[in-house]
Amino acid sequence: MRRPTLEAVAARAGVSRATASRVVNGSETVHAQIRDAVLRAVDELGYVPNSAARSLVTRRTDSIGLVVSEPPAAEDPLFSVLVRAVGRELERVGKQVVLMLASSSAAYARIERYVAGGHVDGVILLSTHGADPLPAALARSHVPVVSYGRPVATVSLPYCDCDNVGGARAAARHLLERGRWRIAAIAGPPDMPAGRDRLAGYRDVLSAADRRSLVAMGDFTRESGAAAMRQLLLDGPDLDAVFAATDLMAIGALHTLRRMGRRVPDDVAVVGFDDIEEARYTDPALTSVRTPVAAVAEAIVQRLLGPDRFAEPTVLPAELIVRDSS
Amino acid sequence: MRRPTLEAVAARAGVSRATASRVVNGSETVHAQIRDAVLRAVDELGYVPNSAARSLVTRRTDSIGLVVSEPPAAEDPLFSVLVRAVGRELERVGKQVVLMLASSSAAYARIERYVAGGHVDGVILLSTHGADPLPAALARSHVPVVSYGRPVATVSLPYCDCDNVGGARAAARHLLERGRWRIAAIAGPPDMPAGRDRLAGYRDVLSAADRRSLVAMGDFTRESGAAAMRQLLLDGPDLDAVFAATDLMAIGALHTLRRMGRRVPDDVAVVGFDDIEEARYTDPALTSVRTPVAAVAEAIVQRLLGPDRFAEPTVLPAELIVRDSS
DNA sequence: TTCCTTTGAGAGAGCGCTCTCTCCGAGACG
């Protein structure tokens, strides 16, 4: 009933356990004839190495933790893209993905212990916000960590990201070029680097053009975008353009604008950020800044497994996709 | 540099390794005084049990595989909901989530070996389609498996699901009650049980009312929904209602209807399925059947860890949410 | 007191694997 061991394979092939181990691990120093015999035994017995035993001695676990420090918003369209990209890359090098969701503070402690306990060979850290204790804790552990997105300034951690600042600049420039005069923004939470950077890029361009701007705050969700838009219309009824730090918030803004009877883009132009699929199906189709999520995920895996984890952060360009809403 | 072992803890506390082990594992038969000494040593040394060593002897891994047999569509809004729910439930009982994406056939083989090799204590199987070899392979392994959604008829596997048939019936009945005469459907791929069941429920109601129906095929994406809608309008220009097997396809259909100048719901009523968040932000807001994804995920975990895995499948009700599109 | 039970702690045998060290035999060279 029990799974066959390397011992059994060795016995069947008529070699020592050491030789069987060599074959299983692809050593070059084994005679072809003996190797074939061992491989045949492996096949016949359906042998699968016991990873617990293996990692007990090698001190590797061949698994990478994907730590989601703030659980994704209930429905996060990019979460599946990211997880898939990470999974694909890690699979290529034979690593397992261990998912760790840090939802409660009990979970924080558990994850910290788990990672520090050496149960994963590395960690990909996702979606951190200001007060999150996890990045600092993981940075302290001796396990390699790479963050998806720039971590908060107080913690130094290798990361890969898309060019949030550049993308936001492009969006703001685009609105100016379209001749919009009263431009407003819906920003993300100020303690999230992605939100800060997008707002910073936007502000760069506006101050360079000597413009002021209304800014309302959202939390990256559609609902918060809708609420922020209501606030903006209250504060600046004459606005003619809105830049939202995420497509979801832009979609919420579109919803509010529709309800308030403003035409898009005639009365108000709208630009989002992320270029999620949904942006192509809104009415009108949403202009947005495309974030190369999958490419960033790949870069993270490369960096995590590569030799120069602490090289300059990889920052991939974000491209403005112009559609009908602006 | 190396992590402290149980041996070190025992030495520091002045007890044997066995006693230290007892304390760490919460045995009742240890004097309070000794227990405290051990716990203090654990704390001082920052001891974390080595899970490889532990599972080598216990033959448990304390981790559950989440096998996604078809990778989620690039952006799958429900994927994050599901993963989160599963993660939350498993964390509660101290299990890790190991994510396995079966994208290539090489990955299939790897997953099969991994699971059969006893590296996980159980498997949650996700989103299977007809030709998928994985459900059968996993059913053959001696590892507990529970499927999210009814698996194809050819493989017998415990599962939990939402009531696709009942939900589709409710949707169809709703359209009839609204006085719609030429009702069409956009179905999912015929080899996916969810798609089949939704179509079956819809057909039940229509045949009972002695109606015929046009059916176009989609693949659960917005784009396929848009294409299917074009086809339906070509085949039945006089249709006045559409039932789509997923919200994404319904959203694609809305897009096509808008382009073709049909008013929703005046000319054509639209009903979707899943009740994703996006459905509340379409114009008009989409009527949909709510699938209790998180609740199903919880039921799956209960079943996977519980004693009666092979009891009748849990099928949770799906509720029709009426909005402006119908 | 003696014998037996009970409670709680220690000894030690593995779990299945890797990897170093040892050893053997064959070929090269003087």
Next chain:
DNA sequence: CGTCTCGGAGAGAGCGCTCTCTCAAAGGAA
């Protein structure tokens, strides 16, 4: 022919933990 080298296989020591078995000490009954 003896010595040296070297490729390739085996022996065996652990990796850190759990868990059974053993045993000592203490308490209770006869």
